[in-house]
Amino acid sequence: MRRFRVRVNGKEYDVEVEELSSQTQVQQTVSETPEVPVAAGKTEPVKKVEEVKRSEPQAGERSSQSGGTGGINVVSPMSGTILEVFVSVGDSVSIGQKLVILEAMKMENSILAESSGTVRQVKIRKGDNIDAGETMIVLGS
Incomplete structure (x- = not known):
């Protein structure tokens, strides 16, 4: 026992x-x-928590970030399947324009442009599986 x-x-x-x-x-x-109060002088061990900087955005963070070449990377906020791509290289986009429809857990999610610009690269196609944080589209000014 x-x-x-x-x-x-x-x-x-x-x-x-x-x-x-x-x-x-x-x-x-x-x-x-019942709750047992901690005796005077008795202390609990303290664990030190350190801030860790991430190199890739995680789910829930902004879906675009500046790229090293001055462009803006539109990244996937979650893993899923690309159902539709609404832009191609050379297209001009404005803030709030629908760029991609991403299916995750049987739900369709519209990925919108967070800044205006011109599409420099489209790194995805309809039917592609994509991971969270993966770059889908690169926008330039």
């Missing part, structure tokens, strides 16, 4: 668990214990 103290949503529980073999039954005893 093994005993564990488990904390769930601020409440502590003492749990006893019996190890199973091929011929034994499970026996569990759960008892709720």
Whole structure:
């Protein structure tokens, strides 16, 4: 029999668990214990958290970023399949214009231009699978 103290949503529980073999039954005893205040002078270990800078945008971040060549990369906010591409190289786009429809988890997501410019590169085609953070279109001024 093994005993564990488990904390769930601020409440502590003492749990006893019996190890199973091929011929034994499970026996569990759960008892709720009140919160135990930390004794004076007793401290919890502190873990140091460091900020990590990412080189690629993650889901939920802006869907475009400046490229190293002065262009603006329109990146995929999530993994999915390209259903439609509405622009081609040389097209002029304005803010809010629909560039791509991306299907993710059976939902169609419209990817819009966050800045105006001219399409320099289209790195995707209809039917392509794309990962989050992958560049789809490069815009220039």
